[in-house]
Amino acid sequence: MKLATLKDGSRDGQLVVVSRDLKTAHYATDIAGKLQTALDDWHFLAPQLQDLYDALNAGRARHPFAFDPRQCMAPLPRAYQWADGSAYVNHVELVRRARGAEMPPEFWTDPLMYQGGSDDLLGPCDDIVCASEAWGIDFEAEVAVITGDVRMGATPEQAAEGIRLLMLANDVSLRNLIPAELAKGFGFFQSKPATAFSPVAVTPDELGEAWRERKVHLPLTVWWNSKKVGSPDCGTDMVFDFGQLIAHICKTRNVRAGSIVGSGTISNVDRSKGYCCIAEKRTLETIESGAPVTPFMQYGDAVKIEMFDAQGRSIFGAIDQVVAAPA
Structure with missing residues (x-):
């Protein structure tokens, strides 16, 4: 449903x-x-x-x-938890390579995850409000799940039984604030403003055969200012499935009903599939020519994120946002 x-x-x-x-x-x-x-x-x-x-x-x-999707809040407007993983390790590897950093081998076996703000989640058509364009405004197209109760110590198989709903996410990042925050050794905070979610959340059965191996095996399409910039497949190159991501949280705590867990930016090794965040495009430019060329988002820029089934029908509706200055 x-x-x-x-x-x-x-x-x-x-x-x-x-x-x-x-x-x-x-x-x-x-x-x-x-x-x-x-x-x-x-x-x-x-x-x-x-x-x-x-x-x-x-x-x-x-x-x-x-x-009318424009009248929608996030399916879960405020959540008990918003934990975002980085299941597409290809994305992590590219970002680290661009800045000359080694890729720790444990990144392939132990998920990266941060805890974002869950008290103010955005609807699919709400503006991305940012006080400064200089902060490096970036979209990040993801898939996310909403859980029921999952007990501490659950295996990935047990954790997957707690998946109630799936939705799309735009995990907005302020890229130019990230380096200083990470340098403190305490993770993201100001560099991660409110996250937006798709108009609807769906039960896994709505995806049919596309929901298998605890992954969504469909492309996620992103348009930036009406230009299609990416359509990578969500099931391809996803190193950690949703069962593993939830189990990662459950290692030391219970997960309660109303928790949201994100996949991280969708990213394929196949470069022809495009990108789901500007940072990845800039990373590839840096690797290829020594410096990024593509700018981050400016006021008035629009991003649209949507997923279609095999028959071309929208599953979740579209995240369709515009970057705006504070009122």
């Missing part, structure tokens, strides 16, 4: 069920007013949401209305 959260003036919005073709929706208020409520009691409430979803797709829902 497909779920979204509509803006209603509150912090958590209103949960709706969205049709498979993303054209209509139906309020889920009688079942769960917000997504976190559904996640907290998933095994009881999810079947009821599924029944409403089936009725909506069959034209039997009582009060359907036109679905």
Whole structure:
């Protein structure tokens, strides 16, 4: 099924069920007013949401209305946790090579991960507000999952059973703030502003055969100022699957319902697939010619991120954002 959260003036919005073709929706208020409520009691409430979803797709829902992604908040507008991995080690290797740094061998066996801000997540069409263009504004197109409860010490197989929903993410980075933060030895903070998510979150069964090996085996397409810049396959070159990423978090703690775990920037070894973040393009330019040429985003720039199934139908709807100065 497909779920979204509509803006209603509150912090958590209103949960709706969205049709498979993303054209209509139906309020889920009688079942769960917000997504976190559904996640907290998933095994009881999810079947009821599924029944409403089936009725909506069959034209039997009582009060359907036109679905407008511009009215969406993030599916989970504020989450108990937002942990972002770096499952595409090719991306990490390129970035380190460009600055002449060795690639530690453990990066291929132990996932990199940082904990981002989860109290203010952006809707798919919300502006990327940044106080300065000089900070190096960059998009990062990713896939993310929302979990149920997963116990401490869970294996990757057990952790994968906690995956409830999938969605797309734009994990915005301020590249020119990153070096000074990493030099402190304490990781990202100011260089990682609010993350945006796709209009809808979907259950894994919606992906059909494209969901296997705990990965999404479909391309993720990115347009920058209406120009297609990348369409790498999410299943290719993903060194750590979502079960492994969740298990990495679970090594020393429980993961609770309403946690979001990201894949990191999608990146393929095949350069013809393009890029999902500007930093990777600049890295390749540095490796090839000694210096980057492509600039970071400026005010007024637009980024669009979307995934299509084998029949060319949008699965999650599009993240469609514009970079803006503070009001």
